[in-house]
Amino acid sequence: MFRLRRLAKKLIHIIRTLFTLLRRMDTPQKIAILGGTGDLGTGLAIRWAKVGHEIIIGSRTLAKAEKAVADLKEISPQTEALALENPDAAAAGDLVVLTVPAEHQISTLKSVQPGLTSKILIDVTVPLVPPKVGTVQLPDVGSAGKRAQDFLGDEVQVVTAFQNVAAHLLQTDVQIECDVLVCGNKRAARQTVIDLAKEAGMQAWHAGPIENSAAAEALTSVLIQINRRHDISHSGVRIVGQDDH
Numbered sequence: 001m002f003r004l005r006r007l008a009k010k011l012i013h014i015i016r017t018l019f020t021l022l023r024r025m026d027t028p029q030k031i032a033i034l035g036g037t038g039d040l041g042t043g044l045a046i047r048w049a050k051v052g053h054e055i056i057i058g059s060r061t062l063a064k065a066e067k068a069v070a071d072l073k074e075i076s077p078q079t080e081a082l083a084l085e086n087p088d089a090a091a092a093g094d095l096v097v098l099t100v101p102a103e104h105q106i107s108t109l110k111s112v113q114p115g116l117t118s119k120i121l122i123d124v125t126v127p128l129v130p131p132k133v134g135t136v137q138l139p140d141v142g143s144a145g146k147r148a149q150d151f152l153g154d155e156v157q158v159v160t161a162f163q164n165v166a167a168h169l170l171q172t173d174v175q176i177e178c179d180v181l182v183c184g185n186k187r188a189a190r191q192t193v194i195d196l197a198k199e200a201g202m203q204a205w206h207a208g209p210i211e212n213s214a215a216a217e218a219l220t221s222v223l224i225q226i227n228r229r230h231d232i233s234h235s236g237v238r239i240v241g242q243d244d245h
């Protein structure tokens with residue numbers, strides 16, 4: 001009986017490992033980061049470059065993308081990295097990440113749309129409205145993530161993530177004490193982004209359909225308030241569970 005249980009445990013472990021490996025094979029290798037010259041894009045590029053992904057830095061200006069690639073190669077010399085203008089970057093990536101300020105989210109998507117068909121788009125946009133960035137002010141459609149999904153239609157799988165993680169932390173070699181809430185309409189697409197977040201050193205969670213992105217986006221203003229009122233630099237969110245006793 002004891003042996004049988006041990007065998008079953010081993011079997012479950014093997015199956016889980018196989019699933020993880022299969023998912024890893026499924027993880028896109030060529031990641032295009034639009035606006036990858038900026039703070040958050042640079043941070044994600046560094047994290048993913050260090051675990052072996054090929055990085056494409058997209059920019060409105062080729063020279064700016066080239067400079068960002070040169071900087072990335074200084075940090076991670078073995079990384080295969082390419083500089084392209086945003087529309088070419090979107091077309092060349094297996095998976096595309098949008099990291100531009102909220103007010104330029106849709107105009108940027110418009111400029112790269114043909115290259116996004118059938119791909120996952122990770123959208124990190126937080127729709128902060130200065131000067132009151134510590135007050136939640138979501139767009140009329142509900143969230144920036146929903147706005148992107150509505151604009152792009154079903155041909156693109158928009159998955160939102162990383163809204164609560166500070167760019168500065170991503171750029172440095174620290175353990176990040178902030179979980180990632182991953183929203184999107186397709187479970188498999190969310191799982192791909194969860195795997196990428198884990199590779200970048202964070203715990204990440206299925207947080208439901210794209211409508212739920214509103215919660216993650218709103219949390220950023222809450223964290224800004226907490227940072228101010230409690231004098232901490234980078235407050236984060238952490239999901240916990242508790243056994244039912």
Ligand SMILES: NC(=O)c1ccc[n+]([C@@H]2O[C@H](COP(=O)([O-])OP(=O)(O)OC[C@H]3O[C@@H](n4cnc5c(N)ncnc54)[C@H](OP(=O)(O)O)[C@@H]3O)[C@@H](O)[C@H]2O)c1
Nearest residue numbers: 035037038039040059060099100102104125126163166167
């Ligand atoms: N910074 C953070 O800690 C943080 C954390 C979580 C989420 N986010 C979100 O991440 C996104 C990027 O934030 P960020 O701090 O990285 O921004 P950023 O550094 O100010 O800008 C990122 C890039 O956006 C591009 N850009 C600027 N103006 C543009 C325009 N008019 N049209 C198209 N592209 C333009 C620029 O790239 P090129 O000039 O090379 O085209 C710039 O390098 C935002 O939506 C933000 O809400 C940021």
